[in-house]
Amino acid sequence: MKKTLFIVTAFLMFVPYIKAQTAGDPEVEKLKNLYQSLEYNTLAFDDLKQKWMIDDPTFIREIFNRFVVRNALRLNGRTVKPDIIKERVKQVQEGDVTIEVRKRYYDDELEFFAFYPSSEIGKENPQPLFDIVHDGFLLKEIVGDKSYDKIKELTYFYKETTKQQTYTKMGYNFDVNLNLLRPEVMYWGTTSEGSNKYLLSLFGQWGSDKAFWPGWYLNEYFVGSRLTYFKSLSNDPEKFTYRLSIGAGIPSNRPYKDDGKVSRLWVAGQAVYAKLEGYPFTFIDSDFMKDVLFSVEGKVTINDNKKADFGKFTSIQNFYSNKFFLNWELRKRNLMNVFDFGDLEVGLVLSSSDINKLRLDPAQAEIIDLEKGRKSFMQKFNHILSAEVGVRKSAGLIQHSINMVAGYATDGYGFLGLKAMGMISGNFGLDVQIFSSFSVNKTKFPYRYDTYVVFSPILRINY
Helix, strand or coil: CHHHHHHHHHHHHHHHHCCHHHCCCHHHHHHHHHHHHHCCCCHHHHHHCCEEEECCHHHHHHHHHHHHHCCCCEECCEECCHHHHHHHHHHHHCCCEEEEEEECCCCCCEEEEEEEEHHHCCCCCCCCCCCCECCHHHHHHHHCHHHHHHHHHCCCCEEECCCCCCCCCCCCCCEEEEECCCCEEEEEEECCCCCCEEEEEEEEEEEECCCCEEHHHHCEEEEEEEEEEECCCCCCCCCCCEEEEEEEEEECCCCCCCCCCCCCECCCEEEEEEEEEECCCCCCCCCCHHHEEEEEEEEEEEEECCHHHHCCCCCCEEEEECCEEEEEEEEECCCCECCCCCEEEEEEEEEEEECEEEEECCCCCCCEECCCCCCCCHHHEEEEEEEEEEEEECCCCEEEEEEEEEEEECCCCEEEEEEEEEEECCCEEEEEEEEEEECCCCCCCCCCCCEEEEEEEEEEEEC
16 A cells, blocks of 8 residues: 555656646546556545535635646646636635535545535536646645645635534624623624625623733623624634724622622722734734734723712722723734644733722712822732633534633732633533632732632524
8 A cells, every 4th residue: 555655646746747738648648547546446435535615715816826827727628718717717806716625535635626616516516617636736736835735724714514524613694602701792794895704793791801800809891892804704713803892891790799808899980991902913924923813902991980879878988999901912823733632822911900999988078099199190000911821722523722821910919820611512611710819918909819710601602
């Protein structure tokens, strides 16, 4: 078998150099017949071979353009006329072309590659736009090693058509993600040219983990609207071009009764929330930089509550409140595959947030700032530098994301954490977060916890 594969490989390395104009030449036909006789026939396993449809409009354009540049398009064994190519180019630009691919049964190489009009997909005998390419080595010569490997690695938007489907795909028509910590409901989506996608959704977020103010501490829930833009559709829901979230903060109660040993933070005014995230380094010709995610997230209290907004008090109440935070994050995704468990990613976060010590006094008409004159605006801030490392898997029967977190604050304490999410078939799952702080001065920071655990079941409907 090894000897046969060596002969086939040696022959196929020579095939790309045969001029296309020699199609029909007796010598070429002899070589073709020789090749077919040497190849191990696995026709009986066709239904089990991995097959998929490439739907990524940008990637299809890239592949098609390589065929055009290499003059490799054939129809009935002959070179395609320029007017036909112009007509097919228009179909590609309009997103009306799909590529079907099939891997060989006994190794990882490709044995079937065809351009189809999208209207032919699903038919019993679809008619391809050009001759089907059955030679994976010839295909590699046409599209180049990088694109050939990308086709095999399935790092783009595609549909699995193998008999036993084991991949879960991201849908862009309807999405309801019922996660109490981070719910999201998509209510509108459109595309401008068939090659991109705009999505609008409602979102929620309980506090901010990056600022080390999860809902357990902050007692504030952010709700608003989110715009997500995909320049090129992807199976990875995190591979958007940019995402903008704008909302407001509302007071939220904890779903439990605490022991009263920790001073809870109060919501002391109406806050606005915003977050912008995306991949701004894609213009750099570097495989490393294209998967670097940048995000900036912030909350600003624009309107302080009046005394009457807190209700009636018969005694003096001292309390703490967070009015502002700002988070910067850089995250490198898809560093490497970790034993098929997921793709390694690392993140670095810089967060700044303030704490205000306030007093409600029934004898006073206004809320009193107990640190006024002693601390300036900037002196109320604490800065935290934290790092994350984890693995993420967005496709397959089981999807998951596991991240270890460590951080240290300028106030002199640190924390460790674990954030884990698991999903089955993209529909049912669990989101768990565990954080533990250390070196916290409880006298100086009476609003800080030693440890907190929070979890939420997940129900998602996506297609």
